[in-house]
Amino acid sequence: MTQPVGTGARPLAPAPGAPTPELRVARVRPHARRLFWPVLVLLAVAGATGYLYGNLPAPFENWMLLTAAAVVVFLLVLLPFLAWWSHTYVITTRRVIERYGIFARRRRELSHVRGYSIGVRRGLLQRMWGAGTLTLSNGVDDPLRLRNIPDVALVHEALVDQVEVNQILAHRDAQGTTPTSDPRIPPVPPPPAAPA
Numbered sequence: 001m002t003q004p005v006g007t008g009a010r011p012l013a014p015a016p017g018a019p020t021p022e023l024r025v026a027r028v029r030p031h032a033r034r035l036f037w038p039v040l041v042l043l044a045v046a047g048a049t050g051y052l053y054g055n056l057p058a059p060f061e062n063w064m065l066l067t068a069a070a071v072v073v074f075l076l077v078l079l080p081f082l083a084w085w086s087h088t089y090v091i092t093t094r095r096v097i098e099r100y101g102i103f104a105r106r107r108r109e110l111s112h113v114r115g116y117s118i119g120v121r122r123g124l125l126q127r128m129w130g131a132g133t134l135t136l137s138n139g140v141d142d143p144l145r146l147r148n149i150p151d152v153a154l155v156h157e158a159l160v161d162q163v164e165v166n167q168i169l170a171h172r173d174a175q176g177t178t179p180t181s182d183p184r185i186p187p188v189p190p191p192p193a194a195p196a
Contacts, residue, residue, distance in 0.1 A: 030148040031131040038077045112166035
């Protein structure tokens, strides 16, 4: 990946020990191809309802058709869409956060500072769509799986960068280095003594 050209290519590293703001790097959802079957069901229900409305056999009425269509759309279209919509992965400068659940929200986090290995799995359909599954494992907690992530190579690169930057900053803070310890920066002369 090439570095952006311009004056503000990368933010400056914070001073050792200084608090750093947590910034959002990316927010992704699982690939939308998961909604293929709900869309087909919606089209089929709309077509069948339009065709059968007013042409039902004798014991059935139009309100029964509309009720059955509403139940099918709710169970097979709306609930899968809400499940997809509510499942998000947020990558910040400090951690990876997974949020999911329609009625009861759940959340998992994995810190970049602790470090973790990143495994990439891409099936045939995932490769066709440019998606993949990332498995983040720190060896202590259960692995965090980011399933069917679009542009998986770009997300993988962002995660690797964040882990590297966080570990460098944590190592620098642990060593207690100061910004003036760089040999390329000339030392600041002491202020002149006050006359007596």
